[in-house]
Structures are given as C-alpha cells and as structure tokens.
Amino acid sequence: MTSALVVPGQPLGPAHAYVPGSGVHVFNGQIVSSLVGQVVTTASTSTSASASTLTSTPPTISVVKPSVAADEEGSSATLLPDVNSEVLCRVTRINARQATVAVFVVNGRVCGDDFQGVIRVQDVRQTEVDRVRIFTSFRPGDIVRAKVISLGDQSNYYLSTAHNSLGVVMANSEAGDPMYPINWREMKSSRTGVVEERKVAKPF
Template sequence: MAPARCCVPGERLCSLEDCAPGYGTYCKHGYIFSSLSGYVVKKTDNGLMPVISVVRDTDSHLLPDVGAIVTCKVMSINPRFAKVQIMYLGTTALKNTFRGTIRKEDIRATEKDKVEVYKSFRPGDIVVAKVISLGDAQSNYLLTTAENELGVVVAHSEAGATMVPISWCEMQCPKTHMKEPRKVARVQPEFLQT
C-alpha cells in the first residue's frame, strides 16, 4: 500500500466501475472523487475490486488549507495574475511544491482597480501569502496578499543584490540605489531571525 500521487478535494480519481470508494472519497455521477487533500492509495484485498482511498500520512498534514499562510516563489506574471510555486506552509518546508495564483484583485485590499501586477511582483520574488481557495485538479491554489503582513519578503535587483524595503510599495537596491515597485510585506517580529 504505497502512496501513488497527491490530490486535492473535488479531484476526480476514477470510475466506480474501476474501484470501490474508500476513506476520504465520495461518489457522484458514476465517479469517485477525493474529499480530502492527501495521497491516493489503491488497495486490493483477496482479488476483489480495488478500494481507492485518500490518506494523510505524517507529512501530508502539511498540505496548504484555506486560511493558511504560505511562502512561495513567483514563477511568472502577466497583467491579470502572478503564478507562484508554494514551498513553505508557515515555517515548515513542504515535501512537494504546489502551484498557486495571485490574481490582480487579490494583491491589495484597497484601490484594487489601480493594481498592476508587474508593479507588485517580479519572477524570482519570495512572497508570503494566504490561501483563499483550494482550487481543483485543473487549477491552482488561489492566494491573496491583501493584508499588510502579506507580500514580497525577498527580492533581487537587476544588479543581483537583495533589495531592502523602503515603504509598503517600494524596495531599493543597496548597490545601485535604484528603487523598484513591489507589494512589500510588513514582516511580523515573530518571523524575524535573531
């Protein structure tokens, strides 16, 4: 009984003709769907129809859930959203990375119509965000940075230096002193390294 792959709630696993539903699943329209975030396990007993289940092992409780604070890396941006790779849940590294999306309207809490994605994030930035939706098998986790504590925490300038935040919307390169726009996170004291 080895974990086969990760799944999220609502993901279609297989047909009822292929397997019997087990723990962490539900049936709808002749198919078996996952009701949990976890690992898909297929088990056959005595030559009977295999039972498909979704389980959480000791590490899989580290799957992002709605309301969780995550740390992610910006992979690409376009005028409507930023695509990210979720690497940490809280301060714990995830076994598997997950894809996420930060939509233009979820970047800031105010003046949402004036937000420009390229002035908030750049590919390579490290961002602290909150999960607002789990998505499904075809889409990503939906994330938000619309709180003061959320946003870019690490960014590199074109000169390759780690930039320093100078306001909630700008970071500065210590080498060239060039300023670049970002949606900067106000890091809470408990997350600062001593």
C-alpha cells in the first residue's frame, strides 16, 4: 500500500511493528523517513515447518521517491507552483526581513527543478505579526511546509506559514542534531536536549 508524501525525519510507526526497508531508518524506537517520498508497506506472511502453524511477520515499510510529474506524452514536465499550492521547501538563507527558500515539492509532487521563494516577516504567523523575528522562526537547512500566496516577481514566489499546519517540519540544531517539536514555537535536540525557537508546523 502506498501513502501520501512524507519528508525526512517524519515518524512512520513503531520499530516493533515493521521491518525497515529502503528509504527509512530506526531512531528512538521509531521507523523514520530518510527522504522525501511515498510510504510503501508490504505485508509478509510465512508458514512454519508444521503445516498447522502459521507465523506472521511484521510488514516491511519503505519510502520511495515519487516520479517527477510527466506530461501526456510521458516526457518530464516542469511542475510550476500556483497560488494556494502547498509546498515543501528548504531554507537557504535568512535576513531580518525574510527567509529565502528552495521549493522542491508542490502539492505532494516532487519538482523537476527547484524554485526560489521567500517567506516575508509579515507572512510567518497569523497573530502577533509585529513581534515576529525571522531569526527565531527559521534557520538555513530547515524543511518548511508553506503555501503560495503570490507568484511574486520573476525570481521569487511569495510563501506564507501563517497557519497552524504550516511551518518547520524538520530541523537540525546548531550542533547538527535532529530536533523534534515540543510546542508551536520550540524544537528540542534529540541528543542534547537543547531547545531552539522555530515557527513549528502542526506535529505529524
């Protein structure tokens, strides 16, 4: 069975319930995605030496990369974001006014080419907009779920994370350790316990 798109670091289920396949790894007793792709689970049932005894083994869980969007003739086609498209993007740089990102997934489909977008300080949150700081909302390398609010200019799409379901979905600490969300504004290092601020998306 194949599921919707998942991102690196996303928990897929307890390790005791699955046999890890390709595109996943085990972390803290959980099967975790190692890449952007779709979850595939394959049931497995085996019969013991005694014909009267049926032994069930856990299903294998894997993550596979979805194929790039194709046109009607089957050739690779450019997948362009549109207004209200939901995207996954990677933060490439930040300044006091905005975060610059590279969009690599549009509406659950992997792009053939990355597109550049920006999340402006006024588009980070719905509330307390005047108190938003880019440096405590995003860091370079963060994976962010966002929505396209404008096609912008020729070089940038304008994106927003002003919704509970939007924001950082995967991040590493300053020391390089994976982090997990502990509330809507903070993530915690899985190794050291250090807490860092982020604009966190609704937990999976």
